[in-house]
Amino acid sequence: MVATQSKTRTELNEEEKARRDSRKMVRVTEGMYTYDKAVAEAEERGFRVIKDEAGWDAQAPVQPSWRKLRIVGRNPIALKDIVSGNNRPDAPSEEEKAASNAKNSETHINLDHGQVNWHEQSAIKAALLILDPTGLVETAPLLDGLGGDLQMRLKASKSPLYAGCQAKSGTGGRNKQVDLSVKKEQGEEGGCYEGHILLGIVFTIADRDAALKEMNTFDAVPEVVVEEIFLYRSAADLPCASLAPSPRRDKNDQYGDNRYVVGFDDDARLYRMREMFINFVQERAVWASEQLWFAMGPGTPNTCVSTKHASEVLNIKALAELVGFQSLRAPKRQNETVDVVWDLYERDIRVSVKTATIRGNGFQIGLGKHPYHEHCDLVFAFYKDEHGNRTGVSVISATDVYVEREVQVEHEYFYWSRTTNEDVLCNTVNLSEPDAKETLVAMVMCLMPQEI
Numbered sequence: 001m002v003a004t005q006s007k008t009r010t011e012l013n014e015e016e017k018a019r020r021d022s023r024k025m026v027r028v029t030e031g032m033y034t035y036d037k038a039v040a041e042a043e044e045r046g047f048r049v050i051k052d053e054a055g056w057d058a059q060a061p062v063q064p065s066w067r068k069l070r071i072v073g074r075n076p077i078a079l080k081d082i083v084s085g086n087n088r089p090d091a092p093s094e095e096e097k098a099a100s101n102a103k104n105s106e107t108h109i110n111l112d113h114g115q116v117n118w119h120e121q122s123a124i125k126a127a128l129l130i131l132d133p134t135g136l137v138e139t140a141p142l143l144d145g146l147g148g149d150l151q152m153r154l155k156a157s158k159s160p161l162y163a164g165c166q167a168k169s170g171t172g173g174r175n176k177q178v179d180l181s182v183k184k185e186q187g188e189e190g191g192c193y194e195g196h197i198l199l200g201i202v203f204t205i206a207d208r209d210a211a212l213k214e215m216n217t218f219d220a221v222p223e224v225v226v227e228e229i230f231l232y233r234s235a236a237d238l239p240c241a242s243l244a245p246s247p248r249r250d251k252n253d254q255y256g257d258n259r260y261v262v263g264f265d266d267d268a269r270l271y272r273m274r275e276m277f278i279n280f281v282q283e284r285a286v287w288a289s290e291q292l293w294f295a296m297g298p299g300t301p302n303t304c305v306s307t308k309h310a311s312e313v314l315n316i317k318a319l320a321e322l323v324g325f326q327s328l329r330a331p332k333r334q335n336e337t338v339d340v341v342w343d344l345y346e347r348d349i350r351v352s353v354k355t356a357t358i359r360g361n362g363f364q365i366g367l368g369k370h371p372y373h374e375h376c377d378l379v380f381a382f383y384k385d386e387h388g389n390r391t392g393v394s395v396i397s398a399t400d401v402y403v404e405r406e407v408q409v410e411h412e413y414f415y416w417s418r419t420t421n422e423d424v425l426c427n428t429v430n431l432s433e434p435d436a437k438e439t440l441v442a443m444v445m446c447l448m449p450q451e452i
Contacts, residue, residue, distance in 0.1 A: 023085025033064035038079050046089035047082060048072035062241055118215060118333050122224040123169035123201035124150065130226060130260075130270070131277045139165075142292055143316065144334040145309025147302040148196045151292050152281045163284035164196040164292050164301045166235070168243065171203060172227075178202050179244040180230070187235025192304045195287075197280050200230030200243055218350065218375040219332045229260045231273055233280050290325055293317075315353045315382040316340050318390035322437050337373040337402065342444075349377055349444060352398060356381040362417040365401075373402035377448060379414075381424075394428045395443045 028044045029037040035056045039049050050070035059067040065083075068076035074091055081087045121141070128139065138155045142148050148164030170178035180200045186193045203224040205211055211222035228245070232238060239254045248261045257272050259265075287301050294317045296302045296310060305313065316339065320328055327343045331350075342349040352373075354365035365381050376398040383392040394416075401414045416424040427447070429440045 020084060020086070025083070025085065027083070033079060038064065038067070038069060041079070042069055042071075042082050045082060045085075047077075048089070118211075118222065119171065119203075119224075120149065120167055120169045121221045121332050121334070122205075122211070123203045123226070124167045124199070125221050126203060126224050126226045127167075127199060127201045127229050130229060130262075131231070131274055136278060137281055140289075141330045141332050141334070143309075143313060143330045144339065145305055145312065146292070147193055147305070148292060149334070151287075151289060152197070153285050154278070154282055157282070157285065159285060160288070161285045162287055162289055162292060163281050164287060165199055166193040166196045167199045167201065169201045169203060171205065177244060177246045179242070181243075182235050182238075183242045184235060184238040184240065187232075187237070190298065190303060191235070193235050194303050195284070195301055196234065197284055198230070198232040198235045198238075198243075200228075201226060202228040202245075215372070218338070218372075221332055227262055229273065230255065230258060231260075231277060231280070232258055233284070290320075293325075293330075294320070311355045312339060312353055314388070315355060315380070315390065318382060318393070318431065319351075319353070319380065322431065322440065333372075335371075337370040337376045337398075344441065344444065347448075349448065350375055350398075352376050352379045352401070354379055354381045356383050356394065359413075359415060361419065362415055362421070364413045364415040367401070367412040367414060370402055373398065376402065378444065390431060392428055392430050393440070394424050395440065395447060396424055396427070397447050 025045060027041065029040055031037075033041075035053045038056070039051070042049050047069070048071060050072055052070050055070060056067055065080045066078055068078050069082065070076050077087050128137070136155060137152050139150050139152050141150050142164070147166065149167045150165050151162040152165055153159070153162045166182070168180040168182045170180050172178070180202075182193070182198065182200070185191055187196075187198065188194065203226050205222075205224050211224075214220045214222045228248070230243060230245070235243075237258075245255065245259070248255075248259065248264055251265055251269070253259070257269055257276070260270055260273050287295075292301050294313060296305050296313065302313075316328070319340070319342070323342060323344075329341050329343070331338050331341055337352050338350040339353040340351050342351055352370070356363040356365055363381070363383075365379070370376075379396045379398050379401045381394040381396060382390050383394075384390050396414075418425070427443045429436050429443065433439065
């Protein structure tokens with residue numbers, strides 16, 4: 001049987017361009033879009049527009065083609081998606097939605113996308129080599145789900161404080177617009193990225209097969225090729241509502257020196273951005289490392305952490321209080337099975353952190369997706385009281401938790417009973433006991449395989 005070859009990104013882009021071109025219609029108006037012209041274009045294509053000129057005007061200063069029209073029976077649709085044919089007048093049926101989702105899933109499988117968080121870490125690594133070629137800045141990754149992706153400080157600084165940095169990345173921007181999924185409002189007061197430097201990177205993957213092979217090594221960050229870098233003191237400083245740049249035509253576009261395009265902009269602009277980078281790191285280094293990891297809520301580096309991630313962070317905080325914060329580090333690749341790495345006797349213990357919930361006469365932990373679970377050594381299942389305080393932790397071998405199951409279910413759980421799973425219950429530490437750390441260390445060393 002001959003294996004079929006996955007389509008390349010270039011082939012898929014060409015197919016998508018052909019589909020877009022086939023849906024385009026000739027304009028019925030001329031010149032810059034006004035509200036009346038936008039309505040005329042939409043109605044010509046069969047859209048039933050809800051007349052709301054005030055709502056249209058309220059979207060300024062967004063350029064007209066990006067503004068949204070209200071459509072009967074639909075969510076508001078951007079004018080560009082109407083005139084380009086990306087959206088059609090009638091909403092898709094449930095059957096069509098299911099078919100579209102299946103096709104998108106197949107595309108992700110063909111491209112071996114799967115878990116693409118490594119894209120961002122690879123982009124960060126490549127961008128820092130350009131922004132800081134002499135290594136003036138010390139960086140380290142942060143936990144998944146926080147306001148920043150990494151902490152930064154000048155190596156020569158006498159201050160122990162760090163700046164937080166939120167990184168956003170996208171692939172292949174030379175010939176198309178790239179949405180880096182960050183909005184100006186997210187950097188403003190109360191926003192998810194308030195107080196953090198914004199680093200945007202557009203990149204390409206030179207050798208996808210080699211990159212995916214490298215992923216089989218824990219914490220490996222495959223190499224990518226940077227096309228563009230965006231750098232702002234904060235997302236609040238974006239010159240537009242969101243960072244979704246089109247290909248650069250003019251070096252003095254709205255992004256100015258905050259954007260560097262490899263092969264287009266001169267070295268003078270790169271040197272200015274490098275100087276800007278050092279200044280931002282120095283200026284925004286106001287947080288202790290523990291604050292960047294654990295502080296949550298208004299006035300902290302992590303203003304809007306999700307409930308799921310907050311629970312995980314509190315588990316890791318309880319672990320840090322027990323074993324020492326300096327012995328922990330965040331893995332480079334986020335949103336994989338390993339949540340934190342514990343340096344114990346000069347050996348890295350790769351830990352998946354979970355919160356135990358009561359189920360019948362026992363407990364369970366949700367598994368969800370667990371990519372690269374083979375890199376994980378142990379699962380720490382934390383128990384908490386009615387006030388949310390962490391009271392204990394069970395140490396479980398990752399091979400027991402992430403075993404391949406014969407029957408696939410929508411929501412996976414690992415369950416243990418109060419009466420029959422002695423292996424789990426015996427390896428449980430009461431965090432209030434004075435010898436809790438020593439007990440935890442003994443359990444970990446017992447469950448860890450001996451090094452050869």
